[in-house]
Amino acid sequence: MQTSDSTGASYERRHFIGGSDARTIMGDDAPALLRLWREKRGELQPNDLSGNLLVQLGSCTEPLNRHWYEKNTGQTVTDVQRRIFHPVHRWMAATLDGRIEASGAVFEAKFAQPWCFSEEAAATRHMAQLQHNMWVTAARSAVLSIITGGGKWIEMTIPADPLYQHLLLTAEKKFWRCVETGEPPQLFGIEPPRPQLEAVRMVDMSGSNMWAEFAEIYRRTKDAAAEHEQAKGELKALVPDDAKEACGNGVRAKRSKSGAISFEVIAVA
Structure with missing residues (x-):
């Protein structure tokens, strides 16, 4: 499967479903889903996130995140902020944090709060976005690189999940049909797959x-x-x-x- 770029970087987000939209579409927040539908129809403007500190922290730490990943892995991240459209479903796109040059894996940089952080919860939280971006780019895996407010860096490799991607594509098709017809969407109720995390830690369970x-x-x-x-x-x-x-x-x-x-x-x- 080949992908193609947009012809203009300013192409309006309301004209396609992106990775961050996938999380809302596959989620369980009905008001958020309805708001996204109205945004895509041009009835509402997207929320102004310039005053959201967590969002801004994520944005500001992206270059550091990418640098830290490259420094610690020896890999090179390319295609930073490149927008790619699916070759068949032109209403699907991915604006990438980057791609791993050697493997073609999708690179996703995130900032997380340190309290109650778990790798499994983080992978589950971002699963729809990762699988969406992998589907659009025909990537076999994604790298989730996370910096926490506690000064920790976590790297996870998430494989493409064909079954979940099929369900995701079905849900996104239905959502986009609602955008085109004006019919309000309903929650799809699809659970994300359990993340397959690489076992890399040694844990002392003596306190349990x-x-x-x-x-x-x-x-x-x-x-x-x-x-x-x-x-x-x-x-x-x-x-x-x-x-x-x-x-x-x-x-x-x-x-x-x-x-x-x-x-x-x-x-x-």
């Missing part, structure tokens, strides 16, 4: 009481569990091939129609 409780059970039952599995394997081998059921010494083995053998404990006479 629940971890301590189940760790004790695990240590206590580990040898017995291994012995149990070994005994089950030996019992399976002893069941005659033509036996539907075998029992003795308080254990019954049953063979299913598919040939699988299961065991149960029975009372010993």
